[in-house]
Amino acid sequence: MKRLKLLILIFCVAVSLPLAYVVRQSFLGLAEEERGQLRFFSQTLFDEMERKLAEWVQLEENRAVDEYHHTLADGRGGSLSPLARAPREAYILGYLQNNPDGSFQTPLMADSGRVSEDQRDVVAQLEAANSIFNRKKLTLSASPPAPEPPAAAPKMEAEKKEKDGFADRYLSRSQAPAAKSYLGQKAKRTEEITVGQALNLSREDQSILGSDAALEKGAASVSSMREDEKRPAPAPQSRMDKVSSAPAPAVAGAVSELKRFEIEVAPLQSISIGDGQFFIFRRVVINNQIFRQGFVLKVRPFLSHLAATHFETQPMARFTALSLQVMDNGQKSEMARAGAPVSAAGFITQRTFPAPFDFLSAAVRADVLPASPARRTLTLALMMLGIFMFLGLFAIYQSARTVMDLSERRAQFVSSVTHELKTPLTNIRMYIEMLEQGIAATPEREQDYFNILGSESARLSRLINNVLELAKLEKKQRRFDLQPGNLEDVLSEVRTVMAHKLAREGFTLKIDVPDDLRFAYDREVMIQVLINLIENSIKFGRTSPQRDIAIAVASQNGWIHISVSDTGPGIPKKALKKVFDDFYRVDSELTRATGGTGIGLALVKKFILAMDGRIRAANNPGPGCTITFSLPAIG
Structure with a gap:
């Protein structure tokens, strides 16, 4: 029995060691898979944020240059600018234009300089922001700085083909196709505006448009550009199509007919103006004069909006935390946090957004990763395997023990039967010899001997009969x-x-x-x-x-x-x-x-x-x- 126990123990160890290694590697692989899944969906979350920011940037960059004035110019009937009303977004303080001389104008201020009572405080804040910007704009380069390349999200084909049920454990994914990222571009663009728009743009200082001779030269430049679109664009300055030598009224007529100016527009960029605010603006160059048009962004409400819109409604918010940080004057500070409380982050993935939001970085943290469905299946399989192995080994042990016990009992039975047979046979032989030798002196004593012989014979018969009956029952022959x-x-x-x-x-x-x-x-x-x-x-x-x-x-x-x-x-x-x-x-x-x-x-x-x-x-x-x-x- 001891040898059997030792063999079973050796077998258990021999099976358990490689099995434990396989189990360990399997769970390590599952842990890495869980981290990869969360990393993938965190990057997908960042991509969705970046896509929305890109759509917003596209919207702002496509605004007409004269929308930053209270009323629109030319054939639009002097209608109000769409920016003349308070922004619907709580995180936008308002829109403003910084003129080449540092002066300030906003669509909230009428042409006469009148400001509605409910907008006075906002206009005052915008004017203060313009003053701060005037002090800082000398440090700006002509073009926005190139953003740091964002961390590349894993794009493995297997991840692209995951089923919706798998993805929905982390994100409620939008059904709209992902827009191509529009952020971080550095290329300037040129566009044409009407004379009315140009006048509206520089209404405070119309000398920026230049003299009539400049208008003639500008007209000639635009005409030449139209004739040969493949020729490189000229240096951005205010010119009108050149007309033939004619008196001033003829030039004015040509200008009125062409009504086009060429301007240079740079991509949006950002600068901190303190007090948790950033000025997001574009550079508009006309006749070598620089206008800066944009809006003042209130960072904390903006980040709260980002978290509420893109993260808090997602399934992953139940077990991860989103941290939104802002880089201001070389100091990074957390301005918004949402999701589950995370004490010791065992997982983190980060993204710094491209310009003009290069001051903004996001991080997803988690201390406990959601279990992969494969982990539950593997655990169940291991439990079943362990139970079956235990039951199998226990059954083998019990069977071997039963066989050995039965073998021992059979050996004892043979010894006992031998003894039981020997005892009555010895008694029978002894009493027969006593009768033969005449030791029984009286008939009564002799009868006692015969009774003992009969009893021992019956005992011997019953013993033999029991053994035979047991054999018949085991063979099912009874x-x-x-x-x-x-x-x-x-x-x-x-x-x-x-x-x-x-x-x-x-x-x-x-x-x-x-x-x-x-x-x-x-x-x-x-x-x-x-x-x-x-x-x-x-x-x-x-x-x-x-x-x-x-x-x-x-x-x-x-x-x-x-x-x-x-x-x-x-x-x-x-x-x-x-x-x-x-x-x-x-x-x-x-x-x-x-x-x-x-x-x-x-x-x-x-x-x-x-x-x-x-x-x-x-x-x-x-x-x-x-x-x-x-x-x-x-x-």
Whole structure:
């Protein structure tokens, strides 16, 4: 048994080590997959933010240059600029234009300089922002600085083909196609505006447009550009199409007819103006004069809007935190945070947005990553594998242990049978020799010897018969002749057979059987069962002060219950269910002293089960035990 345990232990270790390595690598791979998934969807979140910012930048850069004045020019009937009203977005303070001389104008201010009462405070703030900008604009370069390239999001084909159910665990993805990023561009563009727009742009200082000669030269420049579009664009300055030599009225007529100016427009850029505000503006160059048009962005409300719009409604907000930071004067500070509380970030992915939002960076953090569905499947598979391995090894161990126990009991049985056969044979031989030598001096003594010979012969016959019956039952060769009866003939036969032994050992046999009970049984089998039970009680109870054996028969719920009880030492509690096993003997001093083969109760159980019955053993409240077997009743 020790060797078997050692072999099973070695087998477990040999299987567990490579299995543990595979499991570890699998979980490490799953952890990396979970990080990759969260990184991918974080970058997708940043891409969505960048796409919306790009759409906004496109909208602002496509504004007409005269929209930064209170009223529009030319054929639009002097209508109000769309920027003449307070912005709908709470994060935009207002729009303004910084003129070449540093002066200030805003669409909120009428041409007469009148400002509505509810806009006075906003205009004052815009004017203050313009003053701050005038102090800082000398540090600006002609073109916006190139933004740092954003961290490239993983673009693996397998990630592109993920199912919607997988993606929806992180993001509620928009069905609209992603717009091409418009942010971070450095190229300037040229466009044409009308004379009215040019006058509207520089209404405070119309000398910027130049003299009539300049208008003639500007007209000629535009005409030449139209004739040859492939020629490189001229230096940005205010020119009108050249007309033939004519008096001033003719030039004015040509200008009125052409009504076009060429201007240079740079991409949006940003500059901090303090107090949590940035001026997002574009440079407009006309006749070598620089106008700066844009809006004042209130950073904290803007970042709160970004978080609320793009992050807080997403599934990933339940387990990640979005941090929005602003770089101002070389100092980075967190201006907005949303999502789950994160103490020690085990995961982080960041993005710095291109110009004009290059002051803004976003980071997604998480301390606990969402479990991949594969992790649950792998865990379940490992649990099932572990359970099956344990059950398999336990079954192997139990089977081997049962076989070894049975082998040991068989060996003990052979030894016990040899001893049990030797004892009656020795007694028979001894008494025969005594009779041959005439030691029995009287007929009475001689009769006693004959009785002993008969008893030992019967004992030997029963032992041999038990062994043969057990062999037949194991091979399923035993035939049963079930006949209805009330057990009277069986009990009478048992009393007759066991009377001499009961009297010799000092036992009394009590039988209580009702007359109206009928059930089917095999007569010979029933006699053998009761004799085995009575002999078992005699063998273990001969040292008890009270030596009573009782047989009782009762009917209950369609069953006939037959019980044999004694007043012996009883059965140890842990052995009550084992006493019917093949070759089982209770390990005690009494058992070793009385001897036996261990097949008596096993044979009884096999007989009862073969007759569709059941059997159990129980200790009495007082001394002794009771063995009860039940058979189906008739009718």
